[in-house]
Amino acid sequence: MHPAPSVIIFTTLSGLGFGLLAWLGLGFPEVTGWVAFTFFAIAYALAVGGLVSSTFHLGHPERALLAFTQWRTSWLSREGVVSVATLLVMAVYGAGLVFWGESWRLLGVIGAVLSLGTVFCTAMIYAQMDTVPRWKTPLTPLLYLMLSVAGGALLAGQVKAAMLLLPLAAAAQVLWWMRGDGAFAQSGTTLATATGLGGTGKVRSFEHPHTGSNYLLREFTFQVGRKHATKLRSIAMLLGYVLPFSLLIMPFSHALALVAVLSHLAGVAASRWLFFAEAEHVVGLYYGKR
Amino acid sequence: MTTLPEKTDRKLGLVIDLDTCVGCHACVVSCKGWNTENYGAPLSDQDPYGADPSGTFLNRVHSYEVQPEEGAAQLIHFPKSCLHCEDAPCVTVCPTGASYKRVEDGIVLVNESACIGCGLCAWACPYGAREMDAAEGVMKKCTLCVDRIYNVNLPEEDRVPACVRTCPAGARHFGDLGDPESDVSKLVEERGGMDLMPEQGTKPVNKYLPPRPKDELDQVDVLAPYLQPVAEEPKGFIGWLDRTLEKL
Numbered sequence: 073m074h075p076a077p078s079v080i081i082f083t084t085l086s087g088l089g090f091g092l093l094a095w096l097g098l099g100f101p102e103v104t105g106w107v108a109f110t111f112f113a114i115a116y117a118l119a120v121g122g123l124v125s126s127t128f129h130l131g132h133p134e135r136a137l138l139a140f141t142q143w144r145t146s147w148l149s150r151e152g153v154v155s156v157a158t159l160l161v162m163a164v165y166g167a168g169l170v171f172w173g174e175s176w177r178l179l180g181v182i183g184a185v186l187s188l189g190t191v192f193c194t195a196m197i198y199a200q201m202d203t204v205p206r207w208k209t210p211l212t213p214l215l216y217l218m219l220s221v222a223g224g225a226l227l228a229g230q231v232k233a234a235m236l237l238l239p240l241a242a243a244a245q246v247l248w249w250m251r252g253d254g255a256f257a258q259s260g261t262t263l264a265t266a267t268g269l270g271g272t273g274k275v276r277s278f279e280h281p282h283t284g285s286n287y288l289l290r291e292f293t294f295q296v297g298r299k300h301a302t303k304l305r306s307i308a309m310l311l312g313y314v315l316p317f318s319l320l321i322m323p324f325s326h327a328l329a330l331v332a333v334l335s336h337l338a339g340v341a342a343s344r345w346l347f348f349a350e351a352e353h354v355v356g357l358y359y360g361k362r
Numbered sequence: 363m364t365t366l367p368e369k370t371d372r373k374l375g376l377v378i379d380l381d382t383c384v385g386c387h388a389c390v391v392s393c394k395g396w397n398t399e400n401y402g403a404p405l406s407d408q409d410p411y412g413a414d415p416s417g418t419f420l421n422r423v424h425s426y427e428v429q430p431e432e433g434a435a436q437l438i439h440f441p442k443s444c445l446h447c448e449d450a451p452c453v454t455v456c457p458t459g460a461s462y463k464r465v466e467d468g469i470v471l472v473n474e475s476a477c478i479g480c481g482l483c484a485w486a487c488p489y490g491a492r493e494m495d496a497a498e499g500v501m502k503k504c505t506l507c508v509d510r511i512y513n514v515n516l517p518e519e520d521r522v523p524a525c526v527r528t529c530p531a532g533a534r535h536f537g538d539l540g541d542p543e544s545d546v547s548k549l550v551e552e553r554g555g556m557d558l559m560p561e562q563g564t565k566p567v568n569k570y571l572p573p574r575p576k577d578e579l580d581q582v583d584v585l586a587p588y589l590q591p592v593a594e595e596p597k598g599f600i601g602w603l604d605r606t607l608e609k610l
Contacts, residue, residue: 073485131479131499138458138476142364148482149457202451202562203488260561261488263426268556268570269380269438273430278437281390281422284415287493291484354559355490358424358442 073204074294075348078128083194084341086122086155087216089115090187091224093162097184099175100230108169114227116159123155147200151193158186191220198347205259206252206351211244218244219340226316226333235320238336242313245343249305256352256362266357277360292353293361304346312339364456366449370468373540374506375446375567376526377549381574382533385425385439389525389534393421393443393504396524401509402474406497418495420444420504421525438573441534443525444491444504445558445566446470452483452492452503460501468540468567469508474500488562511536539567 092115096103103111127133140156142149162183168174195216198207222237263277264270316332316339356362397420398405407417421443429435446463450470453461460476461483463469472483479499484492492503507523510516520527526534537546546569549555555569596604 129480131481131494132477135458135476135478138460139478139480140457142457142459145364145454146457146482148455148480152457197455197482200455201485203486261559265559265561266488267426267438267440268558268572269426269428271572272436272575273428276427276429277424278427279425281387281419281424281442284417286416286422287418287484287496288490291481291494292490353485354488354562358490 073348073351073353074291075345076129078125080341080344080348082122082126083216083347084122084337084344085118085125087191087194087220088223088227088337088340089118089120089122090155090158090190091220091222092227093119093158093224094184094187094221095224095228095230097162097165097180097182097187099177099180100228100233102175104169104173104175106170108166111228112162112166112170115162119155119159147193147196151190151197154186154193155190158183158190161186188217188220191216203354204351205255205261205354207347208259209248209251209255211248211251215241215244215248219343223333223336223340226320226329226336229329231320231324235317238313238317238320242309245309245312252350259354261354261357263357263360263362266354277358280359288355289359293356293359294349295361298350301346301350304342308339308343308346310339311335312343315339364453364459364461366453366463367465370448370464370540371466372538373446373448373468373567374511374537375468375539375546375569376443376506376523377535377537377539377546377555377569377571378441379533379535379553379571380438380440381571382531383423383439383441384531384533385423385437386530387423388528388530389441390419390421390423392524392528394419396507396510397502397505401505402472403495403498403500403502405502406495408496416496418493418502420491420493420502433576436573436576441525442489442491442558443568444470444506445489445564445568446504446506448565448567449563451486451488451562451564455482455486457482469506470503471505471508472501472503474498477501488559488564489566506536539569 096111127136139149139152143153161179165176165179165183168176192213195213199212201207218241222241225234225237263275267275269275316336319328319332322328352362394405405418409415421441424440424442426438426440427435428438446468450463453463458476458478460473462471477500479494481494483501492501495502511521513521522536526536535546535549537544539546541547550569553571555571557566
């Protein structure tokens, strides 16, 4: 799949932002006043920044409001509805903390559930795709949720929780990669089933429909990523999990915490780039690309 | 609404005969011609006369080589467009309701004025039947020429999809695949019509007729004995040359 920068930025930033909102909703850390304002400002900047960035790849962003209508069937629509609900609920909860020093616990818990619900919806947009076997697994929402919760803990300054969750997220990541590498072969979709011509012999793409490129080739048969996959996976592992974890072991300082967060963010971004760049869409079969 | 209908009154679709298709691409041209001038946004081209031409097509013809265990390979031309699936995954993923499947005839359409161009429907389609128009930013797909098949301003013989009307080989057939008595349903029955990627669970309405096996000649060839090689071992000058070259 073509790794669109807007979608990578969106899923990386908003995943982290909603993870932080979930921790804030549960009262970790229990903050009020200006400190609460700072935490909420960071969370909203990440979550809303991500959401806004996701509209950049739309052909007609001015019609985006229509995307709230089809929540009965569409995970993308559900994501829109749940994310707005989260932002509204957490805004009220945050206002209570910032302006009145009040912690409306029930509201916070609802906001935390909605935050993780948003991340789940994002993951399901990919996990529902029968056409991309690498994504079609319950491990995809697990990975997204683990990353969001671990990154959120890191941002929320929950050192103990982060030291537990970062290795768990790393494990989910490795599991997701291991399963993903065999997923296309496992799916049973081949050029033979795609053309129905497998009965008489071995099928080979002889000629493409046109000599030029097209939307399908640009969007679905991206291959650059696979060349550097191992290197990028190592970078994602190192920056996303190993380095932040090592920094957490050291005596706490704000500077080190900032480095840990930035390193984690870069690692997750690398992993998210691979998430798209390595994903093989079955339509590539018709072009002899798999 | 992006909820798929429980059932449709009819299942209009195409039957494509892979045995007959000669790969002339006339259907591609007529499709592009009709659909760029009629319903919805035109099918744009980018850099059409330049070094890197690209454009939106609703129908494309691939070519595949099938190599059997023994004997010569067979070349099969393979037109591919929207299969108007009964369980169309492209419809349910649409966040805006722009994609829908019609209850009256099962045609899958895009309401372009509600399309935000997110591209998710194209991701959900295993067949590559949907293409985002680079100029218009909306999703384009085969409409089964919905603006021809019901068009009373056209002569009756023209009220079929443009690709079917133009096919010089008669490799494309249009009709109601939900009616077991229709010509297309009988054709599918008779020729063993098949689904593409059945394991994807999309239940395509369009069917493909597999190529028939090649003829085998089993007559006795009376000339064969006279065409046997006459000299097993070369003699004379050629024989000397052959032996000398062999020794080198």
